[in-house]
Amino acid sequence: MTDTDSKAEAAPRKPRKWLRRGFVAAVIVFLGLQLVPVDRQNPPVVADIVAPDDVKHILRRACYDCHSNETRWPWYSYIAPGSWLMAHDVKEGRNYVNFSEWGDYYDETDTAIMFQDECWDDIESGEMPLWFYLPLHPEAKLTDEDIATLKRWWGEEVDEEVAEDDASSSEDEEEDSSEPAQANAG
Template identity: 50%
Template sequence: MAVQLVRVDRSNPAVSGDLSATPVVKDAIERSCYDCHSNQTRWPWYSAVAPFSWWIHYEVEHGRRRFNFSSWTDYTSDPGTEDQKLDEVARLIASGAMPPWYYLAMHPRARLTPEERIAITRWIADEKSSHASSASR
């Protein structure tokens, strides 16, 4: 019972510049990635119960630091950084490493279909191609 006295912050910072993508890609990414990789986390009831709250807070903070869709315009202002982030997303989505199995166990709707994985990787390829085109001008 005493562990419940140690509370973690479950707030969501402001969104500084959200992801812009096709509706299919945006919906899939929001459903599967935003809880850990954005400032729009949906905090389920069990995220207030220690010790789960500590682990969930750590995962969200780590996810936001590594990649945050709510700061997308920070990445797009530097195409090199954006391309690196896009490469990482493509690799993790294609390999099935994201979303992680332990997240999917509690959030089965977050599971990406093969079609959604293809749509996301195509969107990433198109984004990177547009960067290459504009850089060569």
């Protein structure tokens, strides 16, 4: 065997050696990333959303993991970098809409109106729940029946609010129109 033959045989080993070292380095970095802490707290529920049970069930199933203080932290929320992404998404979701604090600010009618303003467009367009959440949480997918239930709920509540506002406006107009008549009589 010549020197050239031995060099040719040794050449394939070098890439394997670098691959092995690269793999070991990647594993060490991955394990090191696991030491970076992630905030997975669930603050106390201040006041839950006021809604009928069927609506609450849909919201709990499809929305609460990101939009409440009752997040269920799955296995992948403990493995970086997935843990960072999930913690970020939950924080962002709670800042946008937090059903665990919603009832503290709004009664049932106001809740439906706020739901329409804050959430409905995203639900109706299919943007919520997020597409990348659904593969690991297929139960969160909103069916046509779920969407109809939510639409019926907020539609009824909005109609009631509009009727109350109209009645209130009519009473205010009647009071305003009766004041000049009383002034003329005096």
